[in-house]
Amino acid sequence: MRINLPVVVASAFLLAACTSASDDAADSSSGGDSAAPAQSSSTKVAATPTGAKPGSQLDLEINVGDRVFFAYDKSTLSSNGRTTVERWAAWLKTYPANKLKIEGHADERGTREYNLALGERRANASREYLVSLGVAPNRVKTISYGKERPAIPGSNENAYTQNRRGVAVIDAN
Amino acid sequence: MLLHTENIIRRAGFVLMTVVAALALSTVARAQLNIDIVTGTIKPLPIAVPDFLAQSPQAQKVAVDIATVIANDLERSGLFAPIDKRAFLSQPAALAVRPNFVNWKPLNAQALIVGEVKLAADGQLTTDFRLWDVFAEQPMTGLSLSTSPSNWRRVAHIVADAIYERMTGERGYFDTRIVYISETGPAERRIKRLSIMDQDGANHRFLSNGDALVLTPRFSPTQQEITYLAYFNDQPRVYLFNIDTGEQEVLGDFPGMTFAPRFSPDGNKVIMSLAENGNSDIHSMDLRTRQVKRLTTHPAIDTSPSYSPDGRQVVFESDRGGSQQLYVMNADGGNQHRISFKSGGRYGTPVWSPRGDLIAFTKIQSGLFHIGVMKPDGSGERLLAKGFLVESPTWAPNGRVLMFYKQNRSDAQGRGRNSRLYSIDLTGHNEREIITPVEASDPAWSPASSR
Numbered sequence: 001m002r003i004n005l006p007v008v009v010a011s012a013f014l015l016a017a018c019t020s021a022s023d024d025a026a027d028s029s030s031g032g033d034s035a036a037p038a039q040s041s042s043t044k045v046a047a048t049p050t051g052a053k054p055g056s057q058l059d060l061e062i063n064v065g066d067r068v069f070f071a072y073d074k075s076t077l078s079s080n081g082r083t084t085v086e087r088w089a090a091w092l093k094t095y096p097a098n099k100l101k102i103e104g105h106a107d108e109r110g111t112r113e114y115n116l117a118l119g120e121r122r123a124n125a126s127r128e129y130l131v132s133l134g135v136a137p138n139r140v141k142t143i144s145y146g147k148e149r150p151a152i153p154g155s156n157e158n159a160y161t162q163n164r165r166g167v168a169v170i171d172a173n
Numbered sequence: 174m175l176l177h178t179e180n181i182i183r184r185a186g187f188v189l190m191t192v193v194a195a196l197a198l199s200t201v202a203r204a205q206l207n208i209d210i211v212t213g214t215i216k217p218l219p220i221a222v223p224d225f226l227a228q229s230p231q232a233q234k235v236a237v238d239i240a241t242v243i244a245n246d247l248e249r250s251g252l253f254a255p256i257d258k259r260a261f262l263s264q265p266a267a268l269a270v271r272p273n274f275v276n277w278k279p280l281n282a283q284a285l286i287v288g289e290v291k292l293a294a295d296g297q298l299t300t301d302f303r304l305w306d307v308f309a310e311q312p313m314t315g316l317s318l319s320t321s322p323s324n325w326r327r328v329a330h331i332v333a334d335a336i337y338e339r340m341t342g343e344r345g346y347f348d349t350r351i352v353y354i355s356e357t358g359p360a361e362r363r364i365k366r367l368s369i370m371d372q373d374g375a376n377h378r379f380l381s382n383g384d385a386l387v388l389t390p391r392f393s394p395t396q397q398e399i400t401y402l403a404y405f406n407d408q409p410r411v412y413l414f415n416i417d418t419g420e421q422e423v424l425g426d427f428p429g430m431t432f433a434p435r436f437s438p439d440g441n442k443v444i445m446s447l448a449e450n451g452n453s454d455i456h457s458m459d460l461r462t463r464q465v466k467r468l469t470t471h472p473a474i475d476t477s478p479s480y481s482p483d484g485r486q487v488v489f490e491s492d493r494g495g496s497q498q499l500y501v502m503n504a505d506g507g508n509q510h511r512i513s514f515k516s517g518g519r520y521g522t523p524v525w526s527p528r529g530d531l532i533a534f535t536k537i538q539s540g541l542f543h544i545g546v547m548k549p550d551g552s553g554e555r556l557l558a559k560g561f562l563v564e565s566p567t568w569a570p571n572g573r574v575l576m577f578y579k580q581n582r583s584d585a586q587g588r589g590r591n592s593r594l595y596s597i598d599l600t601g602h603n604e605r606e607i608i609t610p611v612e613a614s615d616p617a618w619s620p621a622s623s624r
C-alpha cells in the first residue's frame with residue numbers, strides 16, 4: 001500500500017516514527033493530503049508496514065493515512081482529502097468492529113471559540129463523507145479541539161498547514 | 174474636624190462606614206479636585222500614601238502593608254502617581270489631627286491619605302482613613318472598616334476603591350478577582366488549569382489539576398460560580414463550577430459539544446453555543462428550570478454570545494455573511510442584524526460592557542490581532558491594543574478597563590509564545606501586565622465585590 005505524502009511532511013513523519021513510536025495519534029504521523037499550495041509538490045513514499053497490527057491505530061496511521069488537511073478558515077475536503085476518507089471507509093469495511101472518532105483542529109490564527117466551531121465543522125465534513133460512503137453513522141464520532149492541540153508547534157505557514165486537520169482515531173468506546 | 178457617618182455597607186465579613194466631612198458650606202465655594210478619566214490624556218495625579226498609623230505594635234506590619242497595596246492599586250490604574258515615601262517631609266500625627274499641609278504642598282501632593290489600623294481585643298482589624306485635598310486643605314472622603322485580619326488585602330482594595338471613586342466619579346474595581354486559564358507545557362500537549370486570583374495577582378489559586386483541558390471561564394454576576402468549557406471524558410461540555418466548594422456539574426444533556434458560555438446579567442441563565450452535525454448555534458439555558466431555548470438556526474457558525482447589561486439583547490459572532498463578523502439580536506433570538514462592517518477585518522469574542530455603552534471585541538486584520546471597542550450599533554470603532562495574538566477581552570465591572578491575553582509568535586520549536594494577561598484603559602493608554610505564576614490566557618473579571 002502507498003500513501004501520498006507531501007515532501008515537507010515526509011521527513012517530519014520519518015523522524016516522528018523513529019523517535020516516538022509509542023506516542024498517540026496526534027503526535028506520531030502526518031499522512032494524507034494537503035490543501036495548501038505550499039505543499040502541492042508531493043512525492044509517493046512507500047510506507048513500511050513495520051509491525052503495525054492490522055486494524056490498529058498504527059495501521060491506520062502508517063498504511064491508510066490518519067489525517068486530512070484544510071485550507072485557512074475552510075472546512076471542505078480537498079480531492080486528496082476525499083481520497084483519504086475513502087480509504088478510511090474501506091478500512092472500516094475491513095475491520096467491522098472498529099469505530100472512529102474524528103478530531104477537528106484549527107491553526108492558531110483564529111479566535112478560540114470560533115476555532116472550536118471550525119474544528120467541529122472540519123470533523124463533521126469528514127464524518128458526513130464517510131457516512132455517504134456507506135459507513136454506519138453510529139461508527140463515527142466527532143470532537144473538536146479548535147486550536148488547542150496543534151500537531152506541529154510554531155507560528156509559521158508549515159505548522160499552520162499541518163495543524164488545520166481532521167484526524168481519525170480509533171474510538172475505544 | 175466634623176465627621177459624620179453617612180451609611181453602613183455590609184459585605185461578607187465586613188462592616189463598613191462611609192465617613193463624610195460635614196462641610197457642606199465650604200465645599201461649594203472651592204474648585205473640586207477631580208480626575209477626568211473620559212478624555213484620555215491623563216497626567217497621573219500625585220498622591221501621598223504614608224504608612225497607616227498602627228495603634229498597637231502587632232498592627233505595625235499590616236499598617237505598612239495596607240498602605241503599600243493601596244498605593245500599588247492606585248499606581249496601576251494609571252490615574253495616580255504615588256509619591257516616593259522617602260521624599261516625605263513628615264508623617265501624619267494621628268487620624269483625628271488635621272494634617273500639616275505645609276509639609277505636603279512642596280511635594281506637589283494633590284491628595285493625601287491618612288489612615289490608621291487597630292487590632293481589637295476580639296481579634297477584629299479596624300481600619301480608618303481620610304482622603305485630604307492638600308491644596309484646598311479639605312477632607313474629601315473617609316471610611317471605617319472592621320473585619321478579620323486575614324482580609325487585610327481586601328481592606329486595602331476597598332480603601333483604594335473609595336479613593337478612586339471619590340476622585341473620578343466612577344466605581345472602583347480594585348476589590349475584584351480574575352478567573353483565568355494557567356498554561357504550561359508544549360503547545361501540542363498544553364496543560365491548562367482553571368485559576369483564580371485577586372485583580373492585582375495576589376491570593377493566586379489553581380482550581381483544577383490540569384488532567385482535563387479547560388477553556389474560557391466566566392464569572393457569575395451573582396454567585397460564587399464560574400461557567401467554563403471542560404473536556405472531561407473527552408467530551409467538550411459547558412460546566413458550572415462553585416468557587417467555594419469546588420463542586421461542579423455539567424450544564425444540560427446535549428448530544429454535541431457545548432461551548433462559549435456566559436451568564437446573563439441576572440445570573441439566572443447561561444447562554445452558549447451547541448454544535449450539532451458540525452453546525453454551531455446559540456442557545457440559552459434557564460438555570461432554575463433547565464429549560465433550553467434555541468436562539469439562532471443559521472447553518473453558519475454562531476458563537477461567542479454576550480448579553481447586554483439589561484439582558485434584553487445579545488451580541489454574538491457569525492460567519493453567515495462569509496466571514497466572522499459581529500451581530501446583535503434580541504434576547505429571544507429576534508431581529509438579528511450585523512453591526513461590524515469595516516472592510517478587511519474579522520471580528521470575534523464580543524463582550525458587552527457592564528455600562529452598556531460599548532462592545533469590546535477581538536479583530537483580526539492584516540495578519541495581526543487587535544482588541545477594540547465599538548458602540549452597540551457598530552459605530553465609533555476604536556482599536557486599543559494589537560499584537561501577533563491578542564484575544565478575549567473582559568471588562569472591569571466599572572466598564573473603564575479591559576483585560577485580555579497576549580501571545581507572541583513562537584519559533585519552529587514552539588518557543589517564545591509566552592501567553593500573558595494584560596489590562597488596558599478604555600482610552601488605549603496604560604497597558605499593564607498582570608503577573609501570573611505561569612503563562613496565562615482567557616481572563617474573566619469578576620463583578621464588583623464578588624465575595
